[in-house]
Amino acid sequence: METVLSGIRSTGNLHLGNYYGALRNFVKMQESNRCFFFIADLHSLTTHPKAADFHGNVRQILAEYLAAGLDPEKCTLYVQSDIPEISEMYVLLNMLAYVGELERTASFKEKVRKHPQNVNAGLLTYPVLMATDILIHRANKVPVGKDQEQHLEITRVYARRFNNMYGANLFPEPDAYNFGGELIKIPGLDGSGKMGKSEGNGVFLMDDEAAIRKKVKKAVTDTGEKTDAMSEPVKNLFTIMSVVSAPEVVSFYREAYAAGSIRYGDMKNQLADDVCKVTLPIRDRILDLLQNEDYLRKVRKNGAEKARESAAATLQEMKKLMGFKGLERA
Numbered sequence: 001m002e003t004v005l006s007g008i009r010s011t012g013n014l015h016l017g018n019y020y021g022a023l024r025n026f027v028k029m030q031e032s033n034r035c036f037f038f039i040a041d042l043h044s045l046t047t048h049p050k051a052a053d054f055h056g057n058v059r060q061i062l063a064e065y066l067a068a069g070l071d072p073e074k075c076t077l078y079v080q081s082d083i084p085e086i087s088e089m090y091v092l093l094n095m096l097a098y099v100g101e102l103e104r105t106a107s108f109k110e111k112v113r114k115h116p117q118n119v120n121a122g123l124l125t126y127p128v129l130m131a132t133d134i135l136i137h138r139a140n141k142v143p144v145g146k147d148q149e150q151h152l153e154i155t156r157v158y159a160r161r162f163n164n165m166y167g168a169n170l171f172p173e174p175d176a177y178n179f180g181g182e183l184i185k186i187p188g189l190d191g192s193g194k195m196g197k198s199e200g201n202g203v204f205l206m207d208d209e210a211a212i213r214k215k216v217k218k219a220v221t222d223t224g225e226k227t228d229a230m231s232e233p234v235k236n237l238f239t240i241m242s243v244v245s246a247p248e249v250v251s252f253y254r255e256a257y258a259a260g261s262i263r264y265g266d267m268k269n270q271l272a273d274d275v276c277k278v279t280l281p282i283r284d285r286i287l288d289l290l291q292n293e294d295y296l297r298k299v300r301k302n303g304a305e306k307a308r309e310s311a312a313a314t315l316q317e318m319k320k321l322m323g324f325k326g327l328e329r330a
């Protein structure tokens with residue numbers, strides 16, 4: 001059986017892009033794999049050090065994961081900071097991580113460029129913590145987007161390095177997993193790029209109907225003048241439509257586009273209806289879950305127990321290989 005693992009940063013709520021890009025696939029994968037899904041709140045500290053930024057958000061995102069279909073009976077769903085073994089293993093793994101390698105990481109260079117006033121050591125060792133997340137459960141499949149591939153490459157380097165250094169075969173080398181090529185990138189509503197959390201570009205699973213209609217209505221299109229190729233913003237609207245709307249609806253608007261008779265206002269109304277059909281039931285479940293404090297606490301506690309059991313087993317073997325003897329007699 002494959003061990004699948006993925007983490008999501010605890011800043012920002014889940015949007016339609018997360019849902020189609022990853023979550024729906026996680027929901028399928030949990031049926032037949034050993035799956036670990038977690039909220040990477042320690043990673044969030046590298047950029048969001050204030051408690052107010054993320055405590056409430058962890059609870060919110062847990063509810064969002066559950067509402068979108070993750071089943072805590074089928075997968076191990078947990079919060080990174082609930083697993084002290086992760087912090088412990090991170091210290092050990094840091095000894096195998098060369099600073100030069102970390103400084104060359106694209107994500108680090110980008111953070112330095114964007115936030116020169118907060119270049120903390122946690123930011124530099126972000127890939128070490130991420131490698132720990134993966135290796136601590138000896139995961140072999142890690143669904144990640146393009147921006148995380150370099151972190152996965154670093155994880156493989158550490159796995160190999162540890163195995164070589166200690167003459168062991170403890171860590172498998174994890175592969176980036178793109179769901180058999182069917183990974184759909186959901187574009188934003190602002191005409192270019194992928195859906196993210198920036199203002200006006202994304203529809204969140206938590207958005208109410210009025211917010212969704214307003215955002216879709218404002219989505220960038222073009223002037224409607226006939227050109228050889230479809231403009232980027234309109235292509236993007238069609239991509240979103242292709243995931244939320246029925247195939248005949250999509251064909252109807254594609255034909256209207258080809259005939260030059262399309263009215264973007266009508267297309268947007270339809271798109272808003274169909275987005276609502278997907279996300280509003282999820283929103284209702286999120287709101288229900290947020291009311292159910294006992295259930296959320298139980299899910300979190302059980303998830304932490306399962307994750308700690310798996311993590312502790314790896315950590316123990318790792319420490320043994322590294323020569324730690326604890327209080328037992330030499």
Ligand code: TRP
Nearest residue numbers: 005006007008009040043130133
């Ligand atoms: N770095 C990932 C992101 O920004 C989140 C993450 C943390 C992660 N640990 C992970 C993803 C382990 C996959 C595996 O999206």
